[in-house]
Amino acid sequence: MAQLLLLPGRDRTLARRHPWIFAAAVDRLCGRARPGDTVEVVAANGRPLAKAAWSPESKIRARVWTFDPDETVDDAFFKRRVQCAVERRRLTPELRAEQGLRLVHGESDGLPGLIADRYDDTIVLQLTATGPEKWRPAIVRALQRATGCARIYERSDSDVRRLEGLLPVSGWLLGEPPQAPLTIVENGVRMKVDIVAGHKTGFYLDQRDNRLLTRMLAAGRATLNCFCYTGGFSLQALAGGASHVLSVDSSGPALATAIDNLALNPELAASRAEWREADVFNELRLLRTAGQRFDLVILDPPKFAPSAAHAERAARAYRDINVLGFRLLSPGGLLMTYSCSGGIRSEHFQEIVADAAICAGREARILRRLVAPVDHPVGLNFAEGEYLKGLLCQAD
Numbered sequence: 518m519a520q521l522l523l524l525p526g527r528d529r530t531l532a533r534r535h536p537w538i539f540a541a542a543v544d545r546l547c548g549r550a551r552p553g554d555t556v557e558v559v560a561a562n563g564r565p566l567a568k569a570a571w572s573p574e575s576k577i578r579a580r581v582w583t584f585d586p587d588e589t590v591d592d593a594f595f596k597r598r599v600q601c602a603v604e605r606r607r608l609t610p611e612l613r614a615e616q617g618l619r620l621v622h623g624e625s626d627g628l629p630g631l632i633a634d635r636y637d638d639t640i641v642l643q644l645t646a647t648g649p650e651k652w653r654p655a656i657v658r659a660l661q662r663a664t665g666c667a668r669i670y671e672r673s674d675s676d677v678r679r680l681e682g683l684l685p686v687s688g689w690l691l692g693e694p695p696q697a698p699l700t701i702v703e704n705g706v707r708m709k710v711d712i713v714a715g716h717k718t719g720f721y722l723d724q725r726d727n728r729l730l731t732r733m734l735a736a737g738r739a740t741l742n743c744f745c746y747t748g749g750f751s752l753q754a755l756a757g758g759a760s761h762v763l764s765v766d767s768s769g770p771a772l773a774t775a776i777d778n779l780a781l782n783p784e785l786a787a788s789r790a791e792w793r794e795a796d797v798f799n800e801l802r803l804l805r806t807a808g809q810r811f812d813l814v815i816l817d818p819p820k821f822a823p824s825a826a827h828a829e830r831a832a833r834a835y836r837d838i839n840v841l842g843f844r845l846l847s848p849g850g851l852l853m854t855y856s857c858s859g860g861i862r863s864e865h866f867q868e869i870v871a872d873a874a875i876c877a878g879r880e881a882r883i884l885r886r887l888v889a890p891v892d893h894p895v896g897l898n899f900a901e902g903e904y905l906k907g908l909l910c911q912a913d
């Protein structure tokens with residue numbers, strides 16, 4: 518096995534169990550390794566520290582599989598790690614009834630570069646690094662064994678693969694495509710999940726708890742859901758008794774699915790729902806000019822800053838929509854605002870929202886801080902895992 522020799526003093530983050538080894542920490546590779554091969558990570562003084570997956574093209578030169586230098590990375594390793602991740606969810610009472618949940622959340626479940634989401638009896642796998650790419654068959658066997666699911670689909674088409682020198686890959690790894698469109702019930706609402714063409718692995722599972730909160734807050738409130746995608750927040754607001762829900766997204770197909778989703782839930786008051794295909798930035802200005810006001814405004818935009826390099830431009834975009842959001846709030850209205858950008862830290866996001874309130878001339882306070890649900894854990898030593906942050910603010 519090749520050895521990855523670190524520069525003096527560059528083993529500190531590993532000692533704190535952060536799983537990424539950046540190019541700047543690497544002295545040299547002793548021996549030969551192909552992308553995804555397991556290498557032994559060695560401190561400058563020769564002490565073995567970990568085993569990691571080698572990724573020569575990425576700035577993250579290696580991702581740690583195990584901090585025990587004596588542990589072997591083989592089929593049995595993946596069986597153990599996947600089994601543990603699945604078992605942790607099985608033992609979490611609030612997840613027991615979920616039809617849609619994340620089974621493996623990458624680094625925070627000890628499996629860097631590996632995402633596995635379960636939608637009813639279908640698992641959608643996303644491999645984003647060379648390590649899991651190499652171990653695909655072992656991972657598929659481990660998932661099947663741990664869950665009994667008969668269908669596994671791969672959606673490895675995320676942009677981050679390019680940074681690892683990997684091409685996009687999608688397709689069935691196990692079982693046949695289901696006959697009927699896939700649906701899940703989330704907090705009592707039925708939702709279609711398009712695992713082939715939908716965003717991420719088909720659905721934004723990370724907003725499950727926050728949609729439930731929306732349902733609890735919505736009673737009697739005129740609601741505006743911006744970046745609504747397939748209507749997750751909109752339908753929960755209707756379920757919670759919102760007086761009216763205006764949903765905006767620039768994607769026609771996403772809105773078409775949202776309308777289908779509403780039809781799948783005949784108990785919801787469809788007459789209170791209004792869907793608008795538009796650019797949110799423009800639409801919010803038009804609503805403001807028209808003198809419209811809302812009691813609950815939800816802003817769940819796409820990732821404006823995929824990495825810290827995009828943070829500045831992204832910060833302006835977040836500020837702009839939040840200013841517009843605050844301006845549209847009725848007195849006492851609630852703003853539920855999110856960022857899923859890895860490049861924007863939670864304190865920074867709070868500053869942006871605070872600036873937006875000032876710019877909109879509104880006094881506001883934070884009622885709750887919002888995060889992803891328990892099936893999206895954050896490794897204690899992996900702050901990058903906390904990509905989703907939200908604030909529930911109330912304006913005077």
Ligand code: SAH
Binds near residue numbers: 745
């Ligand atoms: N809140 C959603 C997820 C939002 S994903 C949920 O709970 O499922 C982000 C959405 O923003 C996508 O549907 C995308 O089509 C939309 N979008 C991106 N840029 C936009 C823009 N400028 N105006 C309107 N919608 C936009």
